[in-house]
Amino acid sequence: MKAVITVVGKDQVGILALIANECANAQINIADVSQTILDGIFTMTMVVEFSEASVALSEFSGYMRNLGESKGLVIRVMNQAIFDSMHRI
């Protein structure tokens, strides 16, 4: 199953490293990354493969949300199915 990680917040050093590190720790493989900086706001979307992960998606999403809050970032981990269902017929 694929999931989408999105990160929005003020640009700072090490955001990508932070997320990639957490993914590696949880055996989550990164499939695709795209990032932009608009008016100093950092926006990153990352598609990851969750099937080999060592944690449940609901657990990981809660963990990442809290981690994001501590760094002033909004981090979401969502099952990719929600985007597919809304934007693909």
Add this chain to the structure above:
Amino acid sequence: MQTQEILETIKMIDEECLDVRTITMGISLLDCADTDIDKACEKVYNKICTKAKDLVKVGEQIEKEYGIPIINKRISVTPISMLVGVSGGDPVKYALTLERAAQTVGVNFIGGFSALVQKGFSAGDKELIAAIPQALAQTEHICASVNVGSTKAGINMDAVAMMGKCIRECAEVTKDENCIAAAKLVVFCNAVEDNPFMAGAFHGVGEPDVEIHVGVSGPGVVRAALAKAPKDAPMNEIADLIKRTAFKITRMGQMVGVIASERLGVPFGIVDLSLAPTPAVGDSVAHILEEMGLEMCGAYGTTACLAMLNDAVKKGGVMASSTVGGLSGAFIPVSEDAGMIDATREGVLCLEKLEAMTAVCSVGLDMIVIPGETTAEVLSGIIADEAAIGMVNSKTTAVRLIPAIGKQAGEELEFGGLLGSGPIMPINQTKNDVMIHRGGRIPAPLQSLKN
């Protein structure tokens, strides 16, 4: 997957209040009927607690995994009047049992303290209606509804007279709690059997033993889409925009419903693709109408805008889900909609305009606070008018009015939460006693020669 699409979805959830309003589990209680009321209550409690034990847990799981807020988890049950018909006894016992079950499984509401009396009363119906005020006053999570008319049966005017009294009593017994019992009671014409929304949800006898319905919401998303359209865009383009947005919202609801039904091992019922407002900023149906070009909801043109909105939501949603049902359309609950509250305060939105709007919206006169002096007969008159609109137009109409006991027009009632706050709307208090006291039935209307 395009980044832009991902961000669009996230914006809808974050800024435009997109949510799944409810996952509602319909549970048939027909197999719980017993001639001993205490035994019947025990069976009801056990069945609900067995079938719905994972409902809240699964709802919360989906919320976390998919990042979509699911505001309420609810249950609808077989109209309780049918169980009362078998067991006799005090129907309030059933309400207290449902309340206990609601607290055990942790759901927000159980709907189905209901009776269907469009053509007449059978065993248990009158007893249930008489017990509604106490049942709603003594419970917190239970909702009641009574269907008093239909296009095929006409209107049961004895029931209409009874329900006027019932609404007043509900308000009176909870006058120290903002007359809250009246906010949990709906009087229907053409009630639907698979509605996941409260207060009118019940599980019809034609439905399977257990099933899962989903009610989606998203007035804010539609308003945001319309805000981007140029002010000189023709109405048909606006309708198209609404359709496209409704499609996306419904697809999300369909997905949540399918997943919930798989995880709970219960068949999927329907997606109700209603635009259900909340008092939150940016979650208002009135603001969609205003975005179409009205200075304020209630201006001339409101009914036309609402008719187009209601139709376009259905057209967009029907393509997105294989099983659309319930009420599906735009709700106009006054106290739950920031734009309608403002329009009422300004005196722009009046009961007569709302009545016209109910001829084209998905339900009816909803969450309207009226002066406490309003008599039971005047309430019955409003119910009869509303039922007539539903009966003749082959649509669901409903009345959920809250007489603010001891208060006058211009004051306000504060309910809090999803129910919001209601400015008390002045209404026409001209007497209609003779007509209401006639009782009897209004015969079913002709289905041809339609003009």
